[in-house]
Amino acid sequence: MAEQEEFTDINGNPIQFSCQDFSPFCREFTVSSSKLSLLRVLMFTCTVWLLAYTGFYLTQNTAVLSAAIMVTLLGMLLHIHFVKVDHETLLIVGSLGVQLSSAYASGRESTTFIEMSRIKDIVINEAIHMQRIIYYLCILLKDHTEPDGVSSVVPLFQSSKPRLNCLVQVYRSCQEIIGQTP
Amino acid sequence: MGQKRRGNIRSPVSTPSDTHSSSEIPPDKNSSSTSSCHGYLQSGKHSICMVSDFFYPNMGGVESHIYQLSQCLIERGHKVVIVTHAYGERRGVRYLTNGLKVYYLPLQVMYNQSTATTCFHSLPLLRCVFVRERITVVHAHSSFSSMAHDALFHAKTMGLNTMFTDHSLFGFADLSSVLTNKLLTVSLCDTNHIVCVSYTSKENTVLRAALDPYIVSVIPNAVDPTDFTPDPGRRDDNKITIVVVSRLVYRKGIDLLGGIIPELCAKYPDLCFLIGGEGPKRLVLEEVREKYQLHERVRLLGALDHKDVRDVLVQGHIFLNTSLTEAFCMAIVEGASCGLQVVSTRVGGIPEVLPDELVTLCEPTVSSLCDGLEKVITRQREGKVPPPAAIHRQVQHLYTWRNVAERTEKVYDQACRQPVLPLPARLRRLRSHCGAVAGSIFSFVAVINFLFLLFLQWLYPSHLIDVAMDATGPGSHWGHGFGKEESKYTDAVRHDVADRRRFKCKK
Numbered sequence: 086m087a088e089q090e091e092f093t094d095i096n097g098n099p100i101q102f103s104c105q106d107f108s109p110f111c112r113e114f115t116v117s118s119s120k121l122s123l124l125r126v127l128m129f130t131c132t133v134w135l136l137a138y139t140g141f142y143l144t145q146n147t148a149v150l151s152a153a154i155m156v157t158l159l160g161m162l163l164h165i166h167f168v169k170v171d172h173e174t175l176l177i178v179g180s181l182g183v184q185l186s187s188a189y190a191s192g193r194e195s196t197t198f199i200e201m202s203r204i205k206d207i208v209i210n211e212a213i214h215m216q217r218i219i220y221y222l223c224i225l226l227k228d229h230t231e232p233d234g235v236s237s238v239v240p241l242f243q244s245s246k247p248r249l250n251c252l253v254q255v256y257r258s259c260q261e262i263i264g265q266t267p
Numbered sequence: 268m269g270q271k272r273r274g275n276i277r278s279p280v281s282t283p284s285d286t287h288s289s290s291e292i293p294p295d296k297n298s299s300s301t302s303s304c305h306g307y308l309q310s311g312k313h314s315i316c317m318v319s320d321f322f323y324p325n326m327g328g329v330e331s332h333i334y335q336l337s338q339c340l341i342e343r344g345h346k347v348v349i350v351t352h353a354y355g356e357r358r359g360v361r362y363l364t365n366g367l368k369v370y371y372l373p374l375q376v377m378y379n380q381s382t383a384t385t386c387f388h389s390l391p392l393l394r395c396v397f398v399r400e401r402i403t404v405v406h407a408h409s410s411f412s413s414m415a416h417d418a419l420f421h422a423k424t425m426g427l428n429t430m431f432t433d434h435s436l437f438g439f440a441d442l443s444s445v446l447t448n449k450l451l452t453v454s455l456c457d458t459n460h461i462v463c464v465s466y467t468s469k470e471n472t473v474l475r476a477a478l479d480p481y482i483v484s485v486i487p488n489a490v491d492p493t494d495f496t497p498d499p500g501r502r503d504d505n506k507i508t509i510v511v512v513s514r515l516v517y518r519k520g521i522d523l524l525g526g527i528i529p530e531l532c533a534k535y536p537d538l539c540f541l542i543g544g545e546g547p548k549r550l551v552l553e554e555v556r557e558k559y560q561l562h563e564r565v566r567l568l569g570a571l572d573h574k575d576v577r578d579v580l581v582q583g584h585i586f587l588n589t590s591l592t593e594a595f596c597m598a599i600v601e602g603a604s605c606g607l608q609v610v611s612t613r614v615g616g617i618p619e620v621l622p623d624e625l626v627t628l629c630e631p632t633v634s635s636l637c638d639g640l641e642k643v644i645t646r647q648r649e650g651k652v653p654p655p656a657a658i659h660r661q662v663q664h665l666y667t668w669r670n671v672a673e674r675t676e677k678v679y680d681q682a683c684r685q686p687v688l689p690l691p692a693r694l695r696r697l698r699s700h701c702g703a704v705a706g707s708i709f710s711f712v713a714v715i716n717f718l719f720l721l722f723l724q725w726l727y728p729s730h731l732i733d734v735a736m737d738a739t740g741p742g743s744h745w746g747h748g749f750g751k752e753e754s755k756y757t758d759a760v761r762h763d764v765a766d767r768r769r770f771k772c773k774k
Contacts, residue, residue: 095731096727211735212359212360213358213373213392216391216395217727217732218360218396218399248731248733249733
């Protein structure tokens with residue numbers, strides 16, 4: 086809630102980062118990205134409609150226009166339901182586990198929980214993403230067949246993609262909690 | 268998904284403003300990429316980016332050159348990152364010994380582990396690497412690597428100092444070499460400094476790329492003498508063994524070897540051949556072995572790991588190198604370092620490599636090589652050869668990587684003092700040095716590349732690219748409690764103290 090520092094995501098859009106301390110062993114980090122902007126919705130609608138009118142002009146078929154309405158509506162629905170994430174939360178409870186949840190613009194929430202016994206570590210990693218090299222935070226899961234191995238990696242804050250200064254804060258306080266649990 | 272190392276993150280983070288704040292050097296045109304390197308220039312250290320298509324897990328001379336040179340430069344306090352293309356599943360960012368960072372970029376491989384080049388498509392990723400690692404010098408390796416040329420081109424567009432190391436010799440006569448030489452001319456005409464591995468190679472490069480010889484330095488390759496120590500107990504003194512370790516390709520003169528084997532085997536019944544390496548010319552050797560029934564005496568070992576090479580070398584008495592072209596032959600130094608008698612063809616830079624008493628040089632023909640080998644076999648029989656330990660002692664201080672790194676460092680210092688040509692001067696240079704047609708074409712490409720860079724700077728501004736934490740160099744974070752549980756805990760506590768204030772959040 087109270088954060089003096091300004092955070093942005095990797096594309097330079099401002100994001101809100103807040104950290105709630107419930108107890109020394111339990112902390113919640115929330116990263117909220119900016120709301121769906123009206124301008125972008127208008128741009129999308131205009132593009133679809135311009136294309137539809139060109140199609141209509143060329144073919145003189147009204148089905149093109151009805152298709153355009155369907156595309157706009159469905160596209161918007163799918164976008165707010167499956168793509169646009171309003172905020173992502175990481176709740177870490179020492180000795181119990183980590184809960185990741187993301188709330189979509191439509192209000193849908195998806196939550197996963199990873200118990201502490203499966204977590205090997207939380208680290209900041211580098212990856213090549215869309216012609217750039219970015220830092221991201223991820224959870225390493227233990228491999229049960231190998232004692233030192235890592236079976237898979239769960240990336241955190243996947244849709245908001247905060248920059249390194251934000252990741253470092255989350256990382257440090259996660260390490261603090263993981264470090265306290267034996 | 269990249270490597271799952273964590274040590275680099277655990278250590279305290281230096282904010283990029285530390286190095287950005289100083290501004291003694293006037294920012295030049297593309298200041299977004301160069302302003303960030305002041306910290307390095309002031310400390311007298313460089314932030315070096317080695318670019319080549321060839322790096323581990325691929326094996327060869329260029330690969331080990333880059334690796335060893337980087338390790339020695341890290342030891343001298345410079346920051347080094349390596350950029351290469353993705354090898355199969357190996358893509359993303361990896362760390363090697365001593366925090367040597369390697370970027371395996373997902374670029375399409377076209378031919379012979381060399382990436383396809385369009386001059387533009389690699390710019391976004393390379394720019395990202397140069398900016399986030401605050402690179403001051405881009406050092407490209409090998410003229411066969413198109414990625415190296417691309418990187419030189421982009422680095423010049425971004426206003427970084429550039430260096431190039433040439434590892435091979437080329438011809439002038441056929442069409443393909445004419446084309447490659449033209450491309451090399453274009454690529455090297457505005458490069459700050461060029462390094463060749465031998466004087467022969469320097470001559471070749473200066474002629475091919477029409478360069479000013481003053482900007483070309485010669486720094487030989489090196490071998491790690493501790494890796495190649497003699498072990499006379501391992502060899503069988505009842506017979507004489509000739510060892511050949513090379514890739515079995517045309518350039519290495521395997522056809523000559525196919526002519527030597529039957530001739531010498533007929534003359535000397537106690538002669539054996541031990542051949543390590545793999546390649547298309549293996550068929551030639553197998554045919555010879557089949558035809559003359561030499562299965563016990565000619566052993567083909569197939570592909571060797573670098574660590575196994577020494578074990579093969581010490582089993583022999585004579586090391587044979589039949590290369591047809593070679594800029595600097597590392598193999599004969601390795602052979603001599605293991606205490607073997609070396610017989611080699613007199614081609615390229617080979618005569619410069621070893622003192623005359625350690626190597627027998629022959630013309631690249633079957634008869635001359637047979638004569639040379641016979642001479643050495645006779646000497647070996649009579650026991651007139653110096654003991655392996657003596658040869659090793661003589662060779663071990665000739666070529667060391669530390670010496671190579673020291674000399675390369677001087678070249679970096681020199682290259683960094685030179686100005687990077689701004690775009691108009693660069694276009695003039697291209698047109699005056701590379702002929703009217705090629706010059707104009709590549710001037711056009713350079714302009715487009717510059718516009719593309721401006722577009723990228725608008726799309727992903729440099730200030731949005733997070734500066735990477737240094738694993739090597741002056742601000743190195745490598746080795747701060749890396750991988751140890753205990754220090755992980757103390758680190759966490761330290762961060763705790765440092766950050767408690769920042770994390771006091773209201774409920």
